[in-house]
Amino acid sequence: MDLSDAYANTAYIPQAETYPPRWAEQAEAFRAALSVAGRCRPGIMYGHGVRQALDLFLPDRVPLGLVVFVHGGYWLRFGRELWSHFAAGPLARGWAVAMPSYDLCPRVRISDITRQVAAAVGVAAREVPGPVVLTGHSAGGHLVSRMLAPDMLPAEVAARLAHVMPISPLSDLRPLMQTAMNADLGLDEAEARAESPIFQPAPTRPVTVLVGGAERPAFLEQARRLEDAWRCGLVVDEGKHHFDVIDGLTDPDSALVRRLLPD
Known part of the structure; x- marks a missing residue:
């Protein structure tokens, strides 16, 4: 059975093609403003490849801790430069935000990307003291979930994890073998x-899975399967689809940001 349509989002979101250019414009303006204020540290390298770098955004005070946001794109597309403005909500609440890029398939395998994100989290955690919160969207939700696997992060970083929130995560990768994109994955x-979080031991750190109520059935199922496997919290954001489910990250008073950050 070909499951390509089950995991296709663009065809089922009105004006889906307008989202990436709008994100890019908003992200560029956000970086420019933070750079003028001296609160953007772009291109911190965590590895040797050109894409193995992160941008670090700093609040206007001593950071309360660190949020790491990992972008999606089915491990095939996009980079950190598209998402910068989604740091706005946690920043306004006093948290530093790191956003890494990573190498993309088919140049590397998903397991390689997982290790790269672990390296990025480790480097970012050295830059900012205090609690660490991880969140990511879609493939990024998969990647932050993988950070909870035993021995994935250095013990001193894992001990600082205060909350992990996978947003619309891919938690069981086996169905993706029946999609056209597996030619590249x-x-x-x-x-x-091995890369499916549902087969990891249930984490001891706080986890909340968030998914849009208007998402494709496959993504709702992926979120529920992770909740079932980990016995963690699940939030269904009614009316939100796969692209606007992360909008709340731009607003410090949103329900998403309030859930994301520990009290």
Whole structure:
């Protein structure tokens, strides 16, 4: 069975094609404003590849801690430069925000990306003391979920995890082997299972899974399967689809940001 349509979002979101250019414009303006204020540290390298870098945004006070946001794009597209403005909500509440890029498939495998994100979290955590909160969207939700696997992060970083919020995560990668994009992802049964968070031990750190109520059934199922496997919290944001489910990150008073940040 070909599951390509089940995991297709663009065809089912009104004016979907307008989202990436709008995100890019808003992100560029946000970085420019933060750079003028001396609160943007772009291009901090965490590895040797050109995409193995993160941008760090700083609040206007001593940071309460660090939020790491990992972008999505099915491990195939996008980079940190598209999402900068989604740091606005946590920043306004006094948290520093790190946004890494990573190498993309088919140049690397998903398991390589997982290790890159772990390296990025480690480097960002050295830059900002205090509690660490992880969040990510779609494939980024998968990647922050993978950070909770045993021995994925250095012990001193894992001990600082205060909350992990995967947003619309891919928690079972095995169905993706039946999509056209697997020609580039290159998943086989062994890697799909090893990279599926539902097969990890249930984490001891606080986790909240968030998904839009208007998302494709496959993404609702992926979120529910992670909740079932981990016995963690699940929030269904009614009326939100796969692209606007992260809008709340721009607003410090949104329900999303209030859920994300520890009291």
